[in-house]
Amino acid sequence: MTAVMDSTDIQVSDDTTTLLDWLSSQIFPISGPQELNIPLRIRNITRNTADSHIYLPIFQRLLYSLASNLESQYDGNVMAFFKCLESSTTNLNLIYIFFKFSNNDIILLKRSEFSIYQDFIQSIWDDLISLFSENHKSSDLYLVSKILMKINLFDELDNFIFQLSKCRIIHKINNMYDVQPIYESLKTWIINDLYLSFESLVSFKNSKVFKDCLLLIAKNHLISKRTNQIYDLVENFPFTTETLKEFNVCLNKTSQKDLLVEQFILMLNKNLLLPSIKTTDIILYYIKTIHALLLIDHRGVLLDKVARPIRSYLCMRNDTVEKIVNGLLSTDREHNKLIELNDELNKNLFHSTNSGSSVASSSLQKRTLNWQPDPIDALPDFQVGKIDDTIDSLTSIFNDNNLFINQFVNIFSVDLLNITDYNISNILKNLSLLKSKFSNDDFNKIDIMLNDIVKSKSLDLKINHVLQTNNSIHGVFLSHLYWPNLSSNVALFKFPPAIQNDLAAYELRYKNLQNGRSLKLHPQNTKADIDIEVNGVKKSYLVTLDKLAVLNFIDESNLEPVKLGIIVMNLGMPLQLVKTSLEFWVTENILVESNGGWKVNE
Template sequence: MTEVDTGDDISILLDWLSSEIFPINGKQSLNIPHRIKNITRNTTNSHSYLPVFQRLLYSLASNLEIYHTGNIISFLKFLESSTNNLNIIYSLFKFNNNDLTILKRSEFSIYQDLIKQKWNDLIIFFSNDYSSDDLYLVSKILMKINLFDELDNFIFQLSKCKIIQKIDLMYNDKPIFEELENWIINDLYLSFESLVSFKNSKIFKDCLVIISKNILILKRIDQIYILVEKYPETTETLKEFNECLSKVSQKDLLVENFILNLNENLLLPSIKTIDIILYYIKTIHSFLLIDHRGVLLDKVARPIRSYLCMRNNSVEKIVNGLLSTDRENNKLIELNDELNKTLKFSSNLNINIPLNLQKRTLNWQPDPVDALPDFQVGKIDDIVDSLTSIFNNNNMFINQFVNIFAVDLLNINDYNIQNILQNLSLLKSKFLKNDFNKIDIMINDIIKSKSLDLKINNTSKTQYSIHGMFLSHLYWPNLESSSSSTSSFKFPDLIQNDLDAYELRYKEYQKGRTLKLHPNNTKANIEIELNGVKRNFSVTLDKLIILNFIQESKMDVVKLGIIVMKLGMPLQLVKSSLEYWVNENILIEINGGWKINE
């Protein structure tokens, strides 16, 4: 019988194990020599090898790091082959279950540390195209080495990458969340559901939806200025904010980003006031879609409101927008529509409750504590109130209303003030009625003028049918300056005689009163026959005087300087009168002067 050298057996066994546990050359197949099989077959106490195996595992672990060349999938395949080989070696030594558990823990701790170190490489690899085999390999290895939480994290990270790619592919100014959510539930979720651990499987679907909302909302926040600018085309897209915006940090970022864009693109000296007002109105509509309570609106509106308050023509633009019914030229026609809507609604209900309060009564909710007064219930969705509340008091608006109503009243025909009365009624529904005392007096002047003028013309026979407006000069703006600029008018005898007769009749009806003539506010009805065609005009006296002067002149053409000098009229008034008759084809401009168009 041959004597066996036990010391040699141990040395041979250790050398072989050192070459097969995490081999430095990366070989994947396990070669078990006959001598090794005999040594392990004769082993009576495998437990004695446990410390040896543990030391070898930790000492040879560096070989794994050396083997990683940057390809994470190849590295994982090598880990898989290594653990398979180790399983065979463990079975060769016939370790009991307790020893096997200890060995697997040691082995897995090595794998776990390595994979955590290479985690970014793993995520980067799977952020691009990958095969289902690659995904299966990663999942199998992570589960095998007890990295279940890491596997869940990996699946969530991978899902997030997929969602980002999908959103980038789908993204436009139209709403996309509904389609995105369907894709997540019916495609992405089903693809990864089986890989998620049991403890996270119930929340996996909801988490994917939340992730998609967060990613989409960040992209929308980046585009918020443009989305508001394109309102109302982006109405449905703005509603997505209401569905996806949930975190306080997201809301803060939305406000911060929007205000930054306002300062860079809108609140600049080069931007017209009317364009700023238009964007402000769009901001109100847009942010009420995002947050119907108005808390976010209050925050983003402050810079615009402050800037409009500093613009010296803001009130003028707002007032013109309120009163003008010209849908082609009034860019702020929405303000006029709001006024009409308010009056119509209040009239139908026959009560004095403001429109915005009536609309909200059935769906009333208390104001949020962080909503400031300008955007509390009763003002939040009223564009007119939102604009007028920018300024500390209504005096600026009332003064502007007085100026505009004065011009409109002086330009009416046949004393017809129906449209003006309607506009005044609309404004009184938004402001205090007492604010309009001056305008009420001016309107009363016109009403009385109509009655008195009718009496005068019924009892006075004149060449021209003169129609005057008898104005309470203390209440009409700029009346004195207008009078002084036209007081030196020189009237032809026929017109002067008619004016004298008209004044005489006035004094008969208005005992103790005197008249101060405003030629550009006094009208005459005339009939002009030109080329066999008769036309009737109701024109102010300045226009009548100029036409009469040119008609009676013996010059081929009448120059501008001659008209100014002979009639004593202001240059600008002469120009506007000449332009009027040219537009009516009564005069033609030729050789630097004007003549009757015969």
């Protein structure tokens, strides 16, 4: 049997081929965007077709073949791709209408079409973000946004705008970053510039939170940079006060706070908590840390965490107590690097005297108007009401207050022994300040020492009222069991005859007034006023009796020079005490060394 080909079949085949060729040229043309121009032959084909639904498989097959061709057609030019995409989606939409597809068919075709575009755009997403993060034209941005909306990538459009905004914010922060605060200026720029530029491009569901998200991005990046700089910001306090307050505004996440603590402790161990760093400098930085961290977190939770390694390190230093006590008591602003402790001590007494309320409560009210309970993760040392008291924070490093009390006793005893006019007003003031911070009972020894000085003034006045001596002698009568600087092994030695006679007369008068009680002289704490003229220059000194005895012996000796052994033997003075006295007078240029001995510098 011979098969006969129907002319109608040939006609349909030719039409299909023609239709496929033409459609292929319209779907994402390699030559770039072009206007839709439907040839007459294509119009005739569709005109002779009663049901356009028969072309649906052809369109679907062509669309899916497009998916494999996009990658080969894409040359890395993002904007060229989106311009072609704009033309292609527009033309295809017109073609769907031209072929008189039903609404259901059009929906099906568009789903296929958009799915292809969506997948490919996801693959070039990094190129898209990179292009706009560096620079962009407003027209290009709106074109990309329009296409993403057109192909139903609304979430991706939001993501694109957010990422682009993030890049611009980071770029802005990097350009304007400074040790001075920048957040308020950054916030103004975001609200009045960046937000207004991008607001219309964000989907409705995210538009309400868009501004807050931009501000959050700014806060996160700014805090990230500030965290890396936290050690220097604290070191430069109080000049960085306003910048430190930015942490309080910008810290939002627990992870950010943890990173801040971790970074700070890392820098502490690297730069501060080292044997080469002086204890005073560590204490000074610790004080700055207290002030700075309370600006960041007024509840003190962060301070508690970063302070622990500093407190532990200071606790191991042998001179920490001494440095704190000296800082509390010294009023020398030029040499006392911890003068703030003295200022706070005086301030505490003033407030407690005048307001009747604690400084801690007052400062707490300044920090926050809303009461909050103590953080459960804060140490007792840092509970609200105590945390911003620098003195309490320092003294609480040690569990035993006696360490501080003993140091106070040592310092006060030295100061009292150096008094020449029985005037203890300054010491009484300092003691009153300390009692405002410590218990009164802790200072019993100092009270006894002060009482010794007060009684000594009265007794000395009675002795000198009737006593006639060549030298002016004034005694301080000490309850030696309570004075830490009085050695039980007092070095006694021979005094110059004139002084020896005056001391004997003074002691006799004392016995008469005190019902036979005797005195035990303490030469190392007994001082004499002397005037010395060397080479026509007159100098006045207040020196202890050992120094006076050594100088007097050399001056009156017939030997020149006077050997060390001669001095020791004749005065009966310990060798080391003689050496110390000689070194003092040589330093003052009163004595000079000569031929293995000493003589007066004339």
